[in-house]
Amino acid sequence: MQIQKEKIAVIGAGSWGTALSLVLADNDHEVRLWGHNRDQISEINATHMNKKYLPEIILPETIVGYDSLEEVLKEVNTIILAVPTKAIREVIKKMIPFLENPLTIVHVSKGIEPDTLMRISEMIEDEMPESLLQDVVVLSGPSHAEEVSLRQPTTVTVSSKSMEAAERVQDLFINQHFRVYTNPDIIGVEVGGALKNIIALAAGITDGLGYGDNAKAALITRGLAEIARLGTKMGASPLTFSGLTGIGDLIVTSTSVHSRNWRAGNLLGKGQNLDEVLENMGMVVEGVRTTKAAYQLAEKYGVKMPITTALYNVLFNHAKPKDEVDLLMTRVKTHEMEDLANVLVEKGLE
Ligand SMILES: NC(=O)C1=CN([C@@H]2O[C@H](COP(=O)(O)OP(=O)(O)OC[C@H]3O[C@@H](n4cnc5c(N)ncnc54)[C@H](OP(=O)(O)O)[C@@H]3O)[C@@H](O)[C@H]2O)C=CC1
């Protein structure tokens, strides 16, 4: 099939925005990579390298860096929004004066906004005037920028309220190294992508405490159970959590040394406090804010999320990681499949 070549603006010149620019450039799109740091953009244009975020990678010369939002958005119909969740509203507000026609926003961030409890597509719809927003699409899945930029085999999922929009974005990105699936369940895709960062932080903590693979497998499995329990209450399909944006992303971020959330958790488990950890990371650790949001969501929906609660206590209530593990292990005994059984009964499937 002939791919339609497009002018695409990638907003955010961190690791993920840069790696996705490379995928799009490999597919012969005209890629404009915007970053707010003028020196970094000059360096990208002069050296074809993003030395801060992907120091090993030479970028194709067809990726052009921009530090002006006005310039980068000219005649563009598709934007890839690749900034941390907490910067999304600010960046959209800055873009709006330069938008002329309705466009498609593909967001690739993984988070939920504390207090408003909005998913990212909801934040985008909240900020964008209806007349300027054609579609919102999310791209998510087990995909570290470090491996994508080396063109190592990677699979992701795109989702949108409009299947046509999701399929168009699938066509923009798909190639022999980067396989893109579609899934109509945008709630499940966004919730899975955001909440896996909580479990990745927890898995890093248990590794930092010196616990082994048994503990990690327990966290991934029981973590998935609580993500699915909340996600289905929010309207997601339970099946999505067994897919790439559920168990797939949980595996990759809980086990990979590339994961910033795992690395941050590991430092916490080794005894550093949260402020020290975040200062040492120098890159976004989305799971911290998302833990707060998920804790609030669990209260709102009346859902039990013991791992999230334990992590919340470590991050925000000065609890000791080991004490929280001990508490998790000595909870009242329960049936492993109790939650799933409840979900199936609620949905009339059992
Ligand atoms: N890295 C990965 O492998 C993956 C990341 N993601 C998700 O993608 C999103 C972005 O992550 P990632 O690229 O890794 O993060 P990084 O920390 O690597 O980069 C973040 C980028 O956003 C910029 N930025 C931060 N705040 C603002 C702001 N207010 N205005 C404009 N630009 C800003 C940063 O600029 P500066 O350098 O000046 O701080 C930097 O260029 C996250 O939600 C993450 O979960 C999803 C899948 C894979």
Ligand SMILES: O=C(CO)COP(=O)(O)O
């Ligand atoms: O979402 C990711 C991989 O799928 C990236 O995870 P980290 O933010 O933990 O590095």
